[in-house]
Amino acid sequence: MTYFEFLNEHGVTLLLGTVTTIKVLVCSMILYVIISMIFGLMRLSKNRAIQGIATVYIEFFRGTSLLVQLFWAYYVLPFFGISLEAFTAGVVALGLNFGAYGAEIVRAGILAVPKGQWEAAHALNFTPAKRIKRIIIPQIFPIILPPAANLTVELLKATALVALVTVVDLTFEAKQINSITWLSAQCFGTALLIYYIIARFALVPFLRWLEVLAARKVGKERI
Amino acid sequence: MxxxxxxxxxxxxxxxxxIATLNTILAAGVGYAIALIVGLFFLLGQKTPFKIVNWINREIVEFIRSTPLLxxxxxxxxxxxxFGITLSAWVCGMITIGLHFGTYLSEVYRGALEGVPKSQWEACRALNFSTIYTYRRIVLPQAFPIAIPGMGNYLVGIFKDTPLLSTIGVAELFHAATAVGGYNYRYLEPYTLVxxxxxTLSIPAAMWVRKLENDVNKAQGKIKK
Structure with missing residues (x-):
């Protein structure tokens, strides 16, 4: 069977899997960005309790394996009466796991904004909300986007794991086709290529574009 | 129930x-050892004066880094x-982890080498040291401390990725938990134990890496204390 015949027969299935992978990626991306913002700010709170909650959350999710968290969300939560659909469980586990890593990036980004900026905003009598929104947040984006971009590529790779909790994504389809046809090189090779293409020609250019946009916003014509 | x-x-x-935990630690250790060596080869590919080798090396690294380990x-x-090469699940797992994390480690090595100030090279040139002598006595001793935190982080990273090995049937911790859970049809305790x-293993390891990082920064005078 030539490679073209293989694509002819299984290409559509793989493409459908790719669509699911992209769905998982987008959903968990949105979730992890929100979570990292919230917990990154909580880490910097002066309130000991809030800071403590954020630290425990971050250490817990960074300390255990994503796969364990995924299986926990899918197979153990039903014990507690919470039955999540495979897709939801996957997105939630990915979002929580990467949110913990992202929170550390956000925290470092906020700390990297020069102190003079806070003081100047203070001196100009801005309200705390306005200080964060108008002065600090626009400045943290150019700092946090490069590490966040790396993390997002890691997220794309991690989405492959949701196949193991029965989400029918690209990895799942590749495995399925492999078990029917035993054309391992073709189906896993194609899957690898698709992930590579998504990362190299869609995700990374998009993240670079965001970086340029953020840099331009604060008047830095970088990159 | x-x-x-x-x-x-x-x-x-x-x-x-x-017992399965010991297997996990063994897998992480062996995988890490292979990754350390593979990283050196990728670094070598980056440093050779042949443009075409550099390019091929970079594309391979880029490909491995942007595709899922699974x-x-x-x-x-x-x-x-x-292709007629039948290897056990263990060997396959170790090779793949070694290759995957080797690409990351080659970046750590590269960053560490670039972290050594250029003036050090110039001073060695002025003193007429050979390239090998410069590496051995001047550059590597200075680059190594810079590489330690990154190397430590990937040790923890490999440890946390070992559960993936269970998917090809390596009998590590996660594999044992799934087997026990399936046999008794109770997943709560096995997965929670995992x-x-x-x-309990990765938090102390991560703290130790952070301490190393601090020590290195202090030794280099980046943090005053």
């Missing part, structure tokens, strides 16, 4: 889990036998 946590079941499976595992495990074991 009884709901809620069962302590008797927990203690029943604990010895089995403990599918790479399947690829190595299922495709090699098609989480706890991972936490």
């Amino acid at each position: 009884q709901m809620g946590w069962r302590w008797d079941f927990t203690f029943e499976i604990l010895p089995q889990m403990a 599918i790479q595992l399947f690829f190595v495990y299922f495709v090699l036998p098609q 989480g706890i074991i991972f936490l």
